Amino acid sequence: xxxxKNLEDYREEIEQCVKCGACRAHCPVFGAERREGRVARGKxxxxxxxxxxxxxxxxxxxxxxxxxLLCGSCCAGCPNKVPTEEIVAAARRKIAEQRGLxxxxxxxxxxxxxxxxxxxxAKTGGRFSALLFRKLPENSGLRLRFPAxxxxxxxxxxxxxxxxxxxxxxxxxxxxxxxxxxxxxxGCGINYMYPEIGExxxxxxxxxxxxxxxxxxxxxCGLPAVSAGAGTxxxxxxxxxxxxxxxxxxxxxLTACASCNAGIGKIYADLGGDYxxxxxxxxxxxxFLVEMGLPERLAELPKKGxxxxxxxxxxxxxxxxxxxxxxxxxxxxxxxxxxxxxxxDAATCCGLGGTYSVYHYENSKRIGAKKAxxxxxxxxxxxxxxCPGCIMQLQDSxxxxxxxxxxxxxxxxLNEALPKE
Amino acid sequence: xxxxxxxxxxxxxxxxxxxxxxxxxxICYSYDATQQQFLPDVVIYPATAEEVALVMxxxxxxxxxxxxxxxxxxxxxxxxxxRGGIVLSTERMNRILEIDSENLxxxxxxxxxxxxxxxxxxxxxxxxxxxxxxLKFSTLGGNVAECAGGPRCVKYGVxxxxxxxxxxxxxxxxxxxxxxxxxxxxxxxxxxxxxxxxEGTLGIITRIVIKLLPLPEAKKTMLVLFDSIDGAARAVSxxxxxxxxxxxxEFMDGRTLDCVRQATDLEVPEGARAVLIIEVxxxxxxxxxxxxxxxxxxxxxxxxxTRTAETPEESEALWQIRRSVSASLRKVxxxxxxxxxxxxxxxxxxxxxxxxxxxEKYQIPIVNFGHAGDGNxxxxxxxxxxxxxxxxxxxxxxxxxxxxxxxxxxxxSGEHGVGIAKAPYIPLEISEKAADYMKTIKKALDPNNxxxxxxxxxx
Numbered sequence: 001x002x003x004x005k006n007l008e009d010y011r012e013e014i015e016q017c018v019k020c021g022a023c024r025a026h027c028p029v030f031g032a033e034r035r036e037g038r039v040a041r042g043k044x045x046x047x048x049x050x051x052x053x054x055x056x057x058x059x060x061x062x063x064x065x066x067x068x069l070l071c072g073s074c075c076a077g078c079p080n081k082v083p084t085e086e087i088v089a090a091a092r093r094k095i096a097e098q099r100g101l102x103x104x105x106x107x108x109x110x111x112x113x114x115x116x117x118x119x120x121x122a123k124t125g126g127r128f129s130a131l132l133f134r135k136l137p138e139n140s141g142l143r144l145r146f147p148a149x150x151x152x153x154x155x156x157x158x159x160x161x162x163x164x165x166x167x168x169x170x171x172x173x174x175x176x177x178x179x180x181x182x183x184x185x186x187g188c189g190i191n192y193m194y195p196e197i198g199e200x201x202x203x204x205x206x207x208x209x210x211x212x213x214x215x216x217x218x219x220x221c222g223l224p225a226v227s228a229g230a231g232t233x234x235x236x237x238x239x240x241x242x243x244x245x246x247x248x249x250x251x252x253x254l255t256a257c258a259s260c261n262a263g264i265g266k267i268y269a270d271l272g273g274d275y276x277x278x279x280x281x282x283x284x285x286x287x288f289l290v291e292m293g294l295p296e297r298l299a300e301l302p303k304k305g306x307x308x309x310x311x312x313x314x315x316x317x318x319x320x321x322x323x324x325x326x327x328x329x330x331x332x333x334x335x336x337x338x339x340x341x342x343x344x345d346a347a348t349c350c351g352l353g354g355t356y357s358v359y360h361y362e363n364s365k366r367i368g369a370k371k372a373x374x375x376x377x378x379x380x381x382x383x384x385x386x387c388p389g390c391i392m393q394l395q396d397s398x399x400x401x402x403x404x405x406x407x408x409x410x411x412x413x414l415n416e417a418l419p420k421e
Numbered sequence: 422x423x424x425x426x427x428x429x430x431x432x433x434x435x436x437x438x439x440x441x442x443x444x445x446x447x448i449c450y451s452y453d454a455t456q457q458q459f460l461p462d463v464v465i466y467p468a469t470a471e472e473v474a475l476v477m478x479x480x481x482x483x484x485x486x487x488x489x490x491x492x493x494x495x496x497x498x499x500x501x502x503x504r505g506g507i508v509l510s511t512e513r514m515n516r517i518l519e520i521d522s523e524n525l526x527x528x529x530x531x532x533x534x535x536x537x538x539x540x541x542x543x544x545x546x547x548x549x550x551x552x553x554x555x556l557k558f559s560t561l562g563g564n565v566a567e568c569a570g571g572p573r574c575v576k577y578g579v580x581x582x583x584x585x586x587x588x589x590x591x592x593x594x595x596x597x598x599x600x601x602x603x604x605x606x607x608x609x610x611x612x613x614x615x616x617x618x619x620e621g622t623l624g625i626i627t628r629i630v631i632k633l634l635p636l637p638e639a640k641k642t643m644l645v646l647f648d649s650i651d652g653a654a655r656a657v658s659x660x661x662x663x664x665x666x667x668x669x670x671e672f673m674d675g676r677t678l679d680c681v682r683q684a685t686d687l688e689v690p691e692g693a694r695a696v697l698i699i700e701v702x703x704x705x706x707x708x709x710x711x712x713x714x715x716x717x718x719x720x721x722x723x724x725x726x727t728r729t730a731e732t733p734e735e736s737e738a739l740w741q742i743r744r745s746v747s748a749s750l751r752k753v754x755x756x757x758x759x760x761x762x763x764x765x766x767x768x769x770x771x772x773x774x775x776x777x778x779x780x781e782k783y784q785i786p787i788v789n790f791g792h793a794g795d796g797n798x799x800x801x802x803x804x805x806x807x808x809x810x811x812x813x814x815x816x817x818x819x820x821x822x823x824x825x826x827x828x829x830x831x832x833x834s835g836e837h838g839v840g841i842a843k844a845p846y847i848p849l850e851i852s853e854k855a856a857d858y859m860k861t862i863k864k865a866l867d868p869n870n871x872x873x874x875x876x877x878x879x880x
Binding site for chain 1: 443444450451532555748
């Protein structure tokens with residue numbers, strides 16, 4: 001099994017931090033809580049102090065290191081490109097090795113490490129979700145679509161689906177001759193919460209005539225385990241996904257979730273060897289659709305009249321920090337029913353950060369509230385993005401702000417624009 | 422280590438959660454961009470001038486040094502707790518209190534981040550020009566304390582030119598105000614100007630009154646590549662000699678361009694040995710004319726190529742060359758001393774030649790770029806601290822650079838201040854009598870020498 005790097009392996013990167021403070025402009029956590037321990041520079045300094053034996057893994061160090069969304073914004077804005085999110089993830093693995101996983105981390109590891117259990121739990125949740133997430137009438141005025149008390153925190157969540165996406169579709173959908181063959185890495189969000197995004201994905205590829213394989217035995221990409229410091233689970237999941245995604249030859253592995261894209265596209269690349277090859281084949285769906293000339297195809301479709309919906313775009317961190325910002329916008333702008341508007345700070349994190357929002361929901365909400373404000377100011381009715389996690393957080397933030405906007409995946413909007421079969 | 426009763430006293434004054442003696446926090450407030458580290462005994466986060474005043478009274482009674490700190494992004498160690506004691510962070514004092522569009526005046530707390538303030542006033546059609554390179558994260562309090570500069574200073578002036586009033590906690594714990602929201606005011610000594618640039622040694626700034634300008638309607642950016650630094654420097658003096666003051670006149674020397682070429686895919690033609698980024702702002706119609714005139718004036722001075730931006734995106738693409746410098750320098754050597762000498766603008770080429778000779782003499786790469794319009798050169802001495810002897814050679818080279826700047830009628834710091842980094846060199850620039858005059862002021866205001874001691878002057 002390939003091994004992730006240890007904190008000790010990051011010494012050189014840690015020493016590249018010149019303490020200029022540029023990360024203070026980019027770190028969403030620091031924006032919510034202005035303390036040096038909360039910003040990348042502070043976490044890098046603490047990691048160095050831990051490595052040098054100047055400080056032990058004491059409570060305050062653990063707290064500061066837990067206060068990171070792993071969004072990578074700091075690295076993108078850093079003159080020396082110090083990979084703080086990797087350093088923090090490695091520090092969390094060190095903490096987990098020495099002090100054991102947190103109770104929540106244990107839960108994450110137990111579920112992710114056993115995909116069958118995850119499936120069963122999710123389906124059970126799905127069956128009960130009508131009870132758990134009592135849906136209010138649309139005209140209730142509360143506009144909280146899913147007013148479920150989440151760990152008594154007031155988080156609003158979409159219901160889990162009773163029938164996961166991968167159980168609904170065949171394992172192979174044949175396309176046209178001469179077109180590429182792709183594997184669809186669905187990720188957990190689409191599989192268990194937003195199957196409609198998966199269906200929209202298949203329709204878009206069918207429109208182009210691409211052959212799609214949806215391996216049944218794929219697992220979580222492992223990003224939540226990275227966040228929790230569960231290194232062994234990440235390595236296990238990578239091994240399982242490598243097997244699932246390579247037993248049939250494919251040209252590309254496509255994702256419609258920014259986090260999965262970073263999971264198998266970046267974390268696996270760091271594991272080297274076959275994992276790196278798999279990572280090199282990984283494409284975000286909109287990068288692929290632009291390469292396939294979809295915007296031009298859409299332009300050829302007969303124009304429908306009617307009012308266009310004002311839509312803005314939220315950049316998921318895991319795409320933005322990998323340089324993918326133009327393609328999702330290109331697709332959105334090419335949709336005939338969409339009037340695209342840019343919002344302020346489209347490129348800042350929504351505040352979810354995977355497990356971050358569970359540990360630090362109050363900060364997560366504060367970060368999300370800023371985003372909700374920018375969405376409101378843009379005048380958009382919909383905020384589209386390319387990550388189920390962001391959709392969940394954006395909708396929660398809008399709900400808390402009392403806004404009327406809806407968070408959607410671009411694929412859902414694309415689905416509306418494609419000709420009916 | 423401070424006694425527990427002192428920590429308890431601080432906790433009673435500020436609230437427990439705003440006082441930390443946690444080792445993790447002490448580490449996090451032990452550094453700035455000089456990369457030197459000094460652990461304080463305690464970090465405090467006051468929220469009001471009254472709290473700051475109580476802290477200063479306590480510090481005076483107990484003889485504890487206090488080190489005020491904004492974002493900790495300084496290059497000269499101005500906020501480093503070199504003697505332990507209290508780091509006083511202004512991070513909680515971060516409100517914009519008022520923007521008065523009628524009188525073009527704003528009042529802010531010191532912890533407000535410079536760019537956030539700029540964005541807030543620009544939304545109202547107003548303008549705060551000072552733009553230090555750190556503006557996205559440095560605080561206005563820090564900018565005032567250090568009298569920060571930036572590219573736009575050639576036309577508009579530095580931070581102190583926009584500060585018309587302050588609320589300051591004195592080293593002995595009194596709260597005073599200086600100046601005020603009027604454009605004129607000549608009653609008494611100008612304490613506002615004295616505090617601006619005093620590097621946190623004479624008082625702690627708790628409120629700032631800022632003069633604003635109307636936001637210029639538009640700006641235009643030009644990137645001009647020259648075949649020599651002399652051509653670029655003559656272009657600067659020609660433009661200014663024709664009574665045109667651009668908003669910015671940024672330059673990069675040949676060595677800087679070599680770094681950019683190696684580290685990025687930005688297109689820089691081989692024949693180019695210097696670059697000027699010229700930006701002009703004002704009324705739209707007037708700008709087109711001005712750009713045309715500048716082009717005519719500088720064309721005979723060895724121009725290799727001119728690129729002009731019409732849109733904000735194009736302008737950003739031109740600035741990209743300047744922004745790529747910092748990262749590209751790391752390819753030269755891992756460690757950097759970023760000095761910020763300033764010479765009369767006509768002397769820039771002479772200074773660059775001096776620096777080149779010093780680089781040759783000590784066999785250390787030195788890369789120059791900066792604000793040609795005001796003669797402010799960022800001399801970047803690139804070394805690898807791990808190589809034996811390099812650090813010593815770098816220090817010698819830096820001293821020669823300072824001496825060179827002073828010989829040309831310049832100064833050893835245009836915008837970074839003295840802090841601890843340049844304190845040993847103060848006698849090169851300031852006469853003993855002038856230094857005594859300054860020290861007398863410090864002694865009168867801070868008899869126990871507890872406010873940011875050991876900065877600017879070696880004790």
